[in-house]
Amino acid sequence: MALRPVQVNIKARDPLVVGRFWAEALGWAAYSPGVTTYVGPAGGLVWPDPVVVGVDVVPVPEPKAAVKNRVHLDLATTSVAHRTELVARLMGLGATPVDIGQGAVPWTVLADPEGNEFCVLEPREVYEDTGPIAAVVVDCADPRAMARFWGEAVDWEVREVTDEGATLRSAQGAGRPFLEFLRTPGGKRVPDRVHLDLLPYPGDDEAAEVDRLRALGATDLDIGQGDVPWTCLTDPEGHEFCVLALP
Structure with a gap:
């Protein structure tokens, strides 16, 4: 049994605007098959994508709280010139610079049109084959505990x-x-605006996978979702995630 991360879920008051921003930012395409806007490689909607972790922007009525998201994306670049060009292009698309106390660092911190923070990294060899999303980054108190949970929860290797x-x-x-957990001061204060969605493999049992996650330390989460085909959970530090139903 195993689960695979298939998309990063971003809540937005205007999913079309935010979805189009991320499509342009990543060099992908925005698809709106229903109430959400899915961002994935151009050439037609394929879900789940066999390679990339996509972005799914879902509508919510509430604006982002005035606190830093505890999950964000890091974008990869291939050269100093590429980073400079990408930052300028993103700001032209509606991104804004953000000061989260990062100080003098070689990367650039921005926010999307609804305030979701992300980083444009300087070129790093470790990310040279990731595609446009270098990493999904999660703030946490105990990276070792997160590695134990997520290393069992998904079929990715702990590096x-x-x-x-x-x-x-x-x-x-x-x-x-990459999926990265960074030790960060402070705890979770508001519901996550950004989270991971996981999917079983064909032939696996979604309910059995959810039970396995509970045994690892996940907790059921009621956010008013009602009767839906996916399951909302939190990891041991309270980060929200969903286990989706197979298509």
């Missing part, structure tokens, strides 16, 4: 674990981002 951070990635490598 590195220290007191300050932990890294996971699909064994299939190329085209896929």
Whole structure:
């Protein structure tokens, strides 16, 4: 049994605007098959995508709270010139610079049109084959504990674990981002605006997978979702995620 991360879920008051922003930012396409806007590689909607972790923008009535998201995306660049061009292009699309206390760092912190923070990284060899999304980054108190939970929860390999951070990635490598847990002061204060969606493999039992996650330390989450075909959970530090039903 195993689960695979298939998309990053972003809540938005205007999913079309935010979805189009992320499509332009990533060089992908925005698709609106229903109430959500899915962002994935151009050429037609394929879900689940066999390689990339997509972005699914879902409508909500509430604006983003005035606190930093505890989950964000890091974007990869291939050169200093590429980073400079990408930052300028993103700001032209509606991104804004954000000061989260990062100080003098070689990357650039921006926010999308609804205030969701993300980073445009300087070129790093480790991310040279990830595609446009270098990493999905999660703030946490205990990276080692997060690595234990998520290393069992999904079929990605734990690559590195220290007191300050932990890294996971699909064994299939190329085209896929890293999942990173960074030790960060402060705890979770508001519902997550950004979270991961997981999917069972064909032939696996969704209910059995959910039970397995509960045994690992996940907790059921009621956000008023009602009778839906997916299951909302939180990890041991309260980060929300969903286990989706197979198509």
